[in-house]
């Protein structure tokens with residue numbers, strides 16, 4: 001046990017049991033943001049829990065998060081370890097990597113192609129896939145998850161690997177499904193959280209499900225990491241590689257004489273991170289958007305009116321319209337505030353002992369920004385639990401409220417490197433869906449309206465559980481527009 005060098009108390013928290021600490025009252029990942037928010041009324045903005053001897057500090061105010069993650073960013077740039085994620089093959093995944101030289105190398109590789117000025121390079125892919133998205137809604141009006149998953153995954157697959165997704169059976173799409181499944185499956189608590197020694201248990205041992213899980217998933221994850229880059233390397237030799245993040249990086253390495261097995265692995269894991277990190281987050285955001293429109297018909301109508309007024313009904317909106325569509329911007333921001341896709345961002349680890357307002361944060365503590373508390377802060381957002389896009393319109397029309405980008409995308413050195421791309425992926429889908437489609441509550445056989453219940457479940461990210469919904473073209477003309485745009489897209493694929 002490490003000696004405390006300071007007499008300061010830990011941040012307060014609920015009463016704990018001997019040895020196991022707060023284990024018995026620890027909420028699950030889906031409910032933790034709300035539960036901790038309610039505890040903060042008793043224990044304050046900065047609380048702490050003890051889990052089997054490990055300290056977890058929870059930050060429930062913007063002031064505390066900004067002070068620690070932004071102003072003292074270097075002390076909190078590390079991540080806690082996630083033993084099961086690491087064992088299934090993600091030990092070098094950027095989002096989980098400890099802060100250090102190797103982390104900085106991979107972060108640079110991933111960050112450069114997604115900086116703000118590079119965002120326009122990917123917009124043609126988003127516009128093209130948005131046409132497929134609308135068309136897929138037309139084909140199956142009751143399906144929400146499928147078309148959105150395909151949209152977000154297809155964009156990231158083309159950006160990362162230069163591969164255009166043309167069917168729901170696509171190999172890369174299946175790998176994206178597997179990524180999500182393992183992200184959720186390996187996110188469950190396991191005996192490995194207590195000690196790595198439990199990996200040695202025989203698989204039949206009670207509670208040793210993780211042993212079977214690693215055996216089954218690890219080869220699949222390692223294949224998903226390595227295979228796409230090996231294929232593109234061969235395509236470069238054959239002269240058949242399409243432009244992509246991977247082909248560009250491979251070309252650079254070949255030109256500089258640096259294509260070693262280590263560098264190829266680094267590139268593979270970075271590309272895998274783009275592929276995994278980039279699709280589920282935007283997918284969840286857009287599914288949440290559909291849920292918000294379903295439950296707020298009046299807001300949906302106002303968004304459609306703005307689009308009709310600014311863009312008209314004769315064409316699809318594109319990125320050049322964005323500055324003229326302030327209400328669409330507000331709907332998108334409010335979706336991200338009302339239910340952030342990462343309600344606990346990604347936890348950090350304290351690199352050294354620290355002190356905050358007379359409280360002791362020990363080196364090695366897991367430190368979590370509870371974004372839920374930040375977005376429910378009535379000092380920043382009036383009537384914070386309601387979905388009100390107007391809050392972001394300037395006064396006197398709206399409330400002139402501001403959503404800091406960090407509430408969605410994090411802070412400082414570990415801020416989301418895909419934020420500009422994500423912003424575009426979500427915006428063009430929101431604008432085109434509202435321009436052409438109506439999102440409605442479905443009717444039962446007897447003609448009564450089915451009232452959906454919107455509930456969320458979470459692992460690293462949070463998404464709505466499936467809900468009943470009907471998505472239909474706003475008019476025959478809108479349906480025609482969608483078909484034309486889709487046909488044009490398919491013609492470009494064939495040529």
Ligand code: HEM
Nearest residue numbers: 094095277278281282342345346409410411414416418422
């Ligand atoms: C709406 C979509 C998205 C949201 C809400 C989101 C949110 C976040 C958040 C909250 C973090 C943790 C930041 C922190 O610790 O302070 C993060 C990290 C990360 N995101 Fe995103 N993200 C989105 C889209 C994307 C996309 C499109 C990519 C792919 C290019 C991406 C790649 C990553 C990576 C690689 C990290 C780890 C960064 C690190 O640890 O250094 N994200 N994201």
